[in-house]
Amino acid sequence: EDQVTQSPEALRLQEGESSSLNCSYTVSGLRGLFWYRQDPGKGPEFLFTLYSAGEEKEKERLKATLTKKESFLHITAPKPEDSATYLCAVPMFSGGYNKLIFGAGTRLAVHP
Amino acid sequence: GAVVSQHPSWVICKSGTSVKIECRSLDFQATTMFWYRQFPKQSLMLMATSNEGSKATYEQGVEKDKFLINHASLTLSTLTVTSAHPEDSSFYICSASTLGHANTEAFFGQGTRLTVV
Numbered sequence: 283e284d285q286v287t288q289s290p291e292a293l294r295l296q297e298g299e300s301s302s303l304n305c306s307y308t309v310s311g312l313r314g315l316f317w318y319r320q321d322p323g324k325g326p327e328f329l330f331t332l333y334s335a336g337e338e339k340e341k342e343r344l345k346a347t348l349t350k351k352e353s354f355l356h357i358t359a360p361k362p363e364d365s366a367t368y369l370c371a372v373p374m375f376s377g378g379y380n381k382l383i384f385g386a387g388t389r390l391a392v393h394p
Numbered sequence: 395g396a397v398v399s400q401h402p403s404w405v406i407c408k409s410g411t412s413v414k415i416e417c418r419s420l421d422f423q424a425t426t427m428f429w430y431r432q433f434p435k436q437s438l439m440l441m442a443t444s445n446e447g448s449k450a451t452y453e454q455g456v457e458k459d460k461f462l463i464n465h466a467s468l469t470l471s472t473l474t475v476t477s478a479h480p481e482d483s484s485f486y487i488c489s490a491s492t493l494g495h496a497n498t499e500a501f502f503g504q505g506t507r508l509t510v511v
Contacts, residue, residue, distance in 0.1 A: 316499055325400070325487045325502035326438070335462045369437065381428070382489075382500055 285309075286372055288385035295392050298359045303388045305370035306352040315353050316382070317346050326369055329355075329390040360392045396422045398490045407510055415473045415506045417488030423468035424490035428500070429461075432485040444471050452471055478510040487511025 289304045307315065314333050318326035330339045332348040339346050342366060345356040355368055367389045371382040395421040407413050417427055426445055430438040442463050444450040450463035460482075462474040471490075475482055485507050489500040 318502075323505065323507065325398075325489075325505045328499045328501065330500050368404070381443060383438055384437045389435070 286370060286383050286385040288368075288370060288388050290388060291386065292389040293391070295357075295360055297361055297388070297392055297394050300356070300358045300360070302357070303355040303368055303390070304352060305355070305385055307370075307372050309372050309374060310385075313373050313380075316371045316373075317353070317355055318368045320369055320387070322367075328346065329368075357390070360390075362392045362394055365390055365392045384393055396420075396501040398424075398488065398501045398503045400488055400506055402506060403504060404507040405509070407508070409479055409510055412474055412475055412476045413478055413508060414474070415486055415508075417471045417473070417490065417503050419469050419490040419501075422490075422492060424471075424492060425468065426491050427465055427471040428489045428491070429463060429471075429473050430487045430489070432487060432505075434499075438487060441473075475508065478508070480510045483508055483510045506507075 285308045287306045295301055314331055316331050317329040319329055320326045330346040335348055335350045343358050347354045363380050367387045369384055369387045370385045373380045374383050399418045401416045405413055414487055428443050429441045431441050432438050440453050442450045442452045442454045444465035445465050446465050446468050452458050465471040485505050487502055489502045489507040491500045
């Protein structure tokens, strides 16, 4: 069964304290892995798409990497405005459609 | 990225009434739209997938008669919660895609907070 697991469930950081979020997946024939940011009471905001092991993408203080089994979202010198829930998702073909399977997310809180 | 507009952003309704939520893709034609439900501190749960001009495909456990989905055009899909009850209170989010999420990112609406009293 295709699954996406994120860890940790919640993470509290001091401003400037770098860390990484993990997304492990078990899917047959990965066709992309997506990272999203979700602020409270809002829809997910697209961050990155990764397609193959070894690929890396960066955006400001965020860098996403991908291996054959997992993806990491590295946050360098985070600021309070980086506080949000970070979701990863993979597409799964089922019932004639490609659907996104989401992990449960990591709730990140960055304190000044 | 592409813009998906969802309306209303929040709604309060009385138990037994119906509520319609709209999802529009503003700058691209979405062949496929997805409707999700999200409970507090939980991830997104896919409710149904809709293609323009055809019936929606519902996930297991989602009542078709309770959650009516219409995808009348390439830019508009609606979700109607019929005979709403307090347990239907939740955060509903739509997303739109040109290829049904195949190798493309999905763009999400801002969500609708439904409270049934």
